[in-house]
Amino acid sequence: MDSRSAKILGDNIKRLRKTKNLTQQNLAAGVDISVNHLSLIENGRVWTSSSTLDRFQEVLDVDLSEFFLERESLDTENRMRKKVREESIGDMLRAVGKEFGMEITVTKDSAETSSPSSNKKTTG
Helix, strand or coil, rough: HHHHHHHHHHHHHHHHHHHCCCCCHHHHHHHHCHHHHHHHHHHHCCCCCCCHHHHHHHHHCCCHHHCCCCCHHHHHHHHHHHHHHHHHHHHHHHHHHCCCEEEEEEECCCCCEECCCCCEEEEE
């Protein structure tokens, strides 16, 4: 395995460990490797066996593909998920407004409502 792949793997294991609020000691114990070996893996200095990779997957409770995604792919995926959430929330607010006879305009930072009968606007 090349050093770039080892670095991607290590960066992702470290990121996932931190996301799960695990120390190196906790993760190493769960995977049954030494802290020193985990440090070498996280820093992309050594590769790991498939059985150890399986144990990382179990302990971190992630799909195997999470270990091999490059940072740019992760950033793009996170931006897309955020956009979908924002669009879903906007759609829900507009639907609720429609149900109550109000028009809701949703922007990135706020939502405005207006009632057709009073033309009164509320922001929040």
